[in-house]
Amino acid sequence: MARIHTRRRGSSGSDKPVADDPPEWSDVDADAIESRVVELADQGYDPSQIGMKLRDEGVKGTSIPDVKLATGKKITEILEENDAAGEVPEDFYNLLERAVRLREHMDENPQDHQNKRALQNTESKIRRLADYYRGDKLDEEFNYTYETAAEIVED
Structure with missing residues (x-):
């Protein structure tokens, strides 16, 4: 499919690996992840920045490769539940x-x-x-x- 504002097609990107369960080495409790997400949002981070922080720093020293696999909810859903979401997407x-x-x-x-x-x-x-x-x-x-x-x- 072509790009919106150019006539070029562009190159395809990579896909996330298909996984149903979080990796065994990342065994952090879902409540700890949710509290860390809300804490980072209170510090002024956007949802995409929160995901990178959790990937790099993690919770209590353990990285979180995919928040949705670990908690069953997306970062934005967690923020909306805790009234920490931004006013616009x-x-x-x-x-x-x-x-x-x-x-x-x-x-x-x-x-x-x-x-x-x-x-x-x-x-x-x-x-x-x-x-x-x-x-x-x-x-x-x-x-x-x-x-x-x-x-x-x-x-």
């Missing part, structure tokens, strides 16, 4: 952050046509993702504007 927030940075760059460099195109593509992705999340994770009346994006990113 992480992928949407990252796109908003990028759009704000690009818009500020375009204000300083109006002749930068490559970044003008990058801003158009990013805003297009934001609008498509907003349609996906609208009503569930975003307000029903949410419409993307630079001002709303800057307000969300600023908080």
Whole structure:
């Protein structure tokens, strides 16, 4: 399948190994994992950063290769249960952050046509993702504007 904003196909990526049970060497209790996830979220880490921290540092010195296999829940589900989830989904927030940075760059460099195109593509992705999340994770009346994006990113 082709890419969204280019006509190239791209190269395929690797897949996670198929596994039904966590590895035997990672025998940390599910409650300890959940408390560590909430603790890292309170420190300001995003769900993807939390997963990498658990993979690298682990809980009590034991690495957690896959939180979902160990606990039966995704990191975002654990955060939602403990009221530690962000106000907008992480992928949407990252796109908003990028759009704000690009818009500020375009204000300083109006002749930068490559970044003008990058801003158009990013805003297009934001609008498509907003349609996906609208009503569930975003307000029903949410419409993307630079001002709303800057307000969300600023908080």
